[in-house]
Amino acid sequence: MIRNSAAEMAAKLVAGETTSxxxxxxxxxxxxxxxxxxxxxxxxxxxxxxxxAAAVDAKRAKGEKLSPLAGVPLAxxxxxxxxxxxxxxxxxxxxxxxxxxxxxxxxxxxxxxIVILGKTNMDEFAMGSSTENSxxxxxxxxxxxxxxxxxxGGGSSAALAAFEAPLAIGTDTGGSIRQPAAVTGTVGVKxxxxxxxxxxxxxxxxxxxxxxxxxxxxxxxxxxHEAIAGHDPKDATxxxxxxxQVVAAAKSGDVKGMKxxxxxxxxxxxxxxxxxxxxxESLELLAKxxxxxxxxxxxxxxxxxxxxxxxxxSECSSNxxxxxxxxxxxxxxxxxxxxxxxxxxxxxxxxxxKEVKRRIILGTYALSSGYYDAYYGSAQKVRxxxxxxFIKAFEKADVLVSPTCPTTAFKIGxxxxxxxxxYLNDIATIPVNMAGIGGMSLPSGLADEDGxxxxxxxxSPVMKDERMYSVGAALEAALLTQWGAPLLDKAPLLGGxx
Amino acid sequence: MxxxxxxxxSQLGLNLIRLKPMSSLSRDDVAKLAGLARIEMSEEELxxxxxxxxxxxxxxxxxxxxxxADVEPTSHPLPLRNVFRADVVVPSLxxxxxxxxxxxxEEQRFRVPQILGEE
Numbered sequence: 041m042i043r044n045s046a047a048e049m050a051a052k053l054v055a056g057e058t059t060s061x062x063x064x065x066x067x068x069x070x071x072x073x074x075x076x077x078x079x080x081x082x083x084x085x086x087x088x089x090x091x092x093a094a095a096v097d098a099k100r101a102k103g104e105k106l107s108p109l110a111g112v113p114l115a116x117x118x119x120x121x122x123x124x125x126x127x128x129x130x131x132x133x134x135x136x137x138x139x140x141x142x143x144x145x146x147x148x149x150x151x152x153x154i155v156i157l158g159k160t161n162m163d164e165f166a167m168g169s170s171t172e173n174s175x176x177x178x179x180x181x182x183x184x185x186x187x188x189x190x191x192x193g194g195g196s197s198a199a200l201a202a203f204e205a206p207l208a209i210g211t212d213t214g215g216s217i218r219q220p221a222a223v224t225g226t227v228g229v230k231x232x233x234x235x236x237x238x239x240x241x242x243x244x245x246x247x248x249x250x251x252x253x254x255x256x257x258x259x260x261x262x263x264x265h266e267a268i269a270g271h272d273p274k275d276a277t278x279x280x281x282x283x284x285q286v287v288a289a290a291k292s293g294d295v296k297g298m299k300x301x302x303x304x305x306x307x308x309x310x311x312x313x314x315x316x317x318x319x320x321e322s323l324e325l326l327a328k329x330x331x332x333x334x335x336x337x338x339x340x341x342x343x344x345x346x347x348x349x350x351x352x353x354s355e356c357s358s359n360x361x362x363x364x365x366x367x368x369x370x371x372x373x374x375x376x377x378x379x380x381x382x383x384x385x386x387x388x389x390x391x392x393x394k395e396v397k398r399r400i401i402l403g404t405y406a407l408s409s410g411y412y413d414a415y416y417g418s419a420q421k422v423r424x425x426x427x428x429x430f431i432k433a434f435e436k437a438d439v440l441v442s443p444t445c446p447t448t449a450f451k452i453g454x455x456x457x458x459x460x461x462x463y464l465n466d467i468a469t470i471p472v473n474m475a476g477i478g479g480m481s482l483p484s485g486l487a488d489e490d491g492x493x494x495x496x497x498x499x500s501p502v503m504k505d506e507r508m509y510s511v512g513a514a515l516e517a518a519l520l521t522q523w524g525a526p527l528l529d530k531a532p533l534l535g536g537x538x
Numbered sequence: 539m540x541x542x543x544x545x546x547x548s549q550l551g552l553n554l555i556r557l558k559p560m561s562s563l564s565r566d567d568v569a570k571l572a573g574l575a576r577i578e579m580s581e582e583e584l585x586x587x588x589x590x591x592x593x594x595x596x597x598x599x600x601x602x603x604x605x606x607a608d609v610e611p612t613s614h615p616l617p618l619r620n621v622f623r624a625d626v627v628v629p630s631l632x633x634x635x636x637x638x639x640x641x642x643x644e645e646q647r648f649r650v651p652q653i654l655g656e657e
Contacts, residue, residue: 140635233615247614276621277614346600357575364576366650368639380651381576389578397577401568401587402594404575418601420611425604427612459590460597476615502615 042070043528046112046206046260053100053111060093060100060111064155067113071157071204073535079179080189080199082118083126084158089113096153108287109263110153115205117196118159119166120251121240122146125156129242130164130174130192133363133370133391143240144272145209145251152267157205160195164393165360166216166244168192169465170455173395178452181224183492183531187449190220196254197224202534207264208254213245214348215445215469217252218481222444222495225483225527227261227512228254232503233476234279236265237272245355246277248348248473256528258482258512262290265505281503289506293513296330300511301437305341306468312447314487318494319443322484325518326511336436338429340422344471347422349463350406351474354416356396357403363391398459427475430501439507442468444481444495472499480508482516483527493527562592 041049041058052058068086075081096111116122119129121139123146128134142150149156163173171179171194181189182202189198196208197220210217212230221228229252236251243249253264269283300323307319327333365371365387366380373386392400406415433440445465455461472479477499484496496515500507520526563571568588572579579587633646642649 137639140631140638273623277616277618279616340604343601343604346598349594349598350601361576365641367648369641371641374642374651378651379655380653383651384576385578388576392577397579397583398587398590400575400577401571402591404571405563405567405591405595406598408571408574414602415598417611418605419598420613421605421609422601423612424610427615460593474615 042066042203042206044206045257046109046255047257047263049112049206050109060096060155061090063111064089064093064113064157067157067205070202070535074202075204077180077185077534078182078198078202078204079177080115080160080195080202080204081158082128082130082161082176082195085125085156088125089155089157092150092153092155096155099153107152107267109207109267111155112207113155113157113205114149114207114209114264115158115160115196115199116146116156116209117193117211118162119211119242120145120209121242122156122159125159127159127242128176129166130162130176131391131393131396132175133387135370137369139240141240144237144274145268146240148268148270149209154207154267160193160199160208162195163192164396165242165356166192166211166213167356167395167399169215169219169462170450170452171195172452172456173393175393180452181449182534183224183449186451187492188223188452190223190449192216193220193228193254197221197226197228200224200226200254200256201528201531206256207260209251209268210254211241211249211251212473212479213248213250213352214473215466217254218469218479218495218497219445219465221254221481222483223449223493225493225531226254226256227258227480227482228252229261229265229505229508230472230479231265231269231505232279232478234277235283235478235503235505236269237275237278239272239274243359245352246359247355248352250473256526258509258516259287259290261480262286262509279503284503284505286506286509289509290513293510293517295326295511295514298331298439298507298511299334299437300326300331301334301336301433301440303341303433303440303442304335304337305339306442310446311443312487312489314489315443315445315447315494317488318484318486319496322496322515322519323441325522326515329514329518331511331514334437336433336440338426338433338471340425340429341471343422344426344474345463345467347419347426348466348470348474349402350415350419351423353399353403354406355403357400357407360396360400363388395459423474426471430471430475430477434501439511440499441511442497444468444497448487448490448492448494468497477502478505478508480512482512484515484519485523485527486530562595563588
């Protein structure tokens with residue numbers, strides 16, 4: 041049952057073939073069996089999840105009208121506040137903190153009766169591409185436990201790939217939903233900026249952060265997307281417009297006559313051969329399905345990475361100033377006569393990890409007087425140029441595509457001491473965040489040289505998220521016909537039982 | 539890894555950096571920034587960060603190549619305007635909830651270390 045899609049699980053619940061309590065228990069058992077190896081979860085809310093499941097079952101028994109995913113379990117990235125449940129962001133500075141409120145995403149999940157199993161591991165404050173920056177130890181890729189599950193949302197992607205949950209929530213600032221999806225053979229969507237509320241999402245880089253849905257199929261991702269999206273008065277950057285019809289798009293999967301633009305700059309020499317091979321193959325399948333493949337150029341994308349590593353650290357240096365040891369979280373050095381400043385200094389020294397400190401210092405520098413124009417100011421101009429590149433490209437194509445990442449999953453520890461090598465992982469995903477558009481990654485097969493999953497990225501214009509779901513569903517269907525079974529059936533079995 | 543670095547060079551101009559550092563931060567610069575950011579740092583951290591920043595700053599300085607005076611900056615992906623709501627009282631956190639995560643509290647207030655010096 042745990043290998044079903046979320047849509048199949050929902051259908052079984054509606055048909056009375058199972059209950060939410062049974063389904064939730066099956067996933068809790070799976071977590072108990074495999075999570076010592078995978079370490080996708082930082083906290084498993086056994087009691088809360090079973091109580092929520094029992095409540096959904098009771099509603100169903102009474103004949104209440106329920107939402108499409110009611111009773112289906114989900115894994116929540118630990119960056120989203122959930123009332124009364126530990127929320128650490130993968131950081132020591134928030135160890136033990138239990139938020140007194142729900143993020144809007146969590147409120148929407150609860151409203152839709154989606155059962156929250158627990159909180160998933162992540163790079164500290166979502167800064168990283170491997171989940172190695174978590175203060176609570178790395179998550180392991182279910183395809184090969186010695187490899188990274190991507191990051192920052194590696195806990196969510198690994199939970200999906202290890203069948204610990206059929207649905208998950210991620211957040212994407214520079215690729216933290218899409219890159220983990222790519223390297224674990226799962227699906228992840230970064231909606232249009234403002235499409236899903238950021239209220240209660242612990243901020244890293246406010247102008248780039250976006251929560252989104254993760255799952256094992258395009259349809260499941262769409263169902264979750266519609267459950268969490270929509271205008272929220274608590275988020276001033278939330279878009280007040282109808283949610284794009286992503287479920288309908290995922291169900292139709294029609295790409296006839298659609299123009300699909302291949303971004304020349306995101307398919308170059310640095311991409312692993314197996315990544316390129318699967319990408320080319322996917323393009324052929326989309327052409328066979330009736331889409332027209334065109335080439336587009338985005339000359340300023342080559343500056344996106346540099347601009348990102350100025351903008352994101354700048355915003356983070358400001359956002360993370362709230363962790364000051366005064367109102368919540370860790371407090372160190374509060375001895376008689378100690379000043380507030382020395383307590384802040386000591387708390388932040390102990391509470392933050394290496395990468396977070398690196399970015400705070402970099403951001404502090406980029407924003408400091410005398411350097412502001414050269415660094416942050418220039419990066420903001422690059423952001424304009426990237427957005428203009430997208431606007432021009434979308435005049436020629438309905439969606440844009442590229443490989444999601446240059447390589448398959450690398451080994452844990454391989455790039456840990458080389459920040460720049462790590463940053464390069466996000467080279468194809470970052471432009472999407474800079475322009476605030478939508479992006480999806482779905483599996484396109486395994487690389488021949490290492491047998492590991494490869495991701496295919498689809499980008500759609502602002503609030504045209506349905507387009508990436510149409511293309512994703514068409515490609516998924518064509519690939520499934522070719523493979524004969526879901527890609528994850530090829531992943532190694534963990535914990536013995538299926 | 540060779541092919542990887544060649545590619546990295548082409549993307550970030552790294553080989554230029556390794557030959558002749560263009561901008562850098564000294565250990566004292568990092569110490570000053572750490573002070574501004576309110577993070578205590580060990581000598582080892584200061585030295586390591588100043589070395590890493592030599593590489594990182596040169597990589598990110600590439601943004602200056604295309605940031606001409608004629609390009610408008612973008613700070614946010616959406617055309618932001620002020621958002622108002624009706625001036626109506628809505629439920630908010632109780633004092634107990636608001637203080638639930640406080641490291642120390644006293645008389646329904648956050649208790650904090652002294653802010654002003656003794657002198």
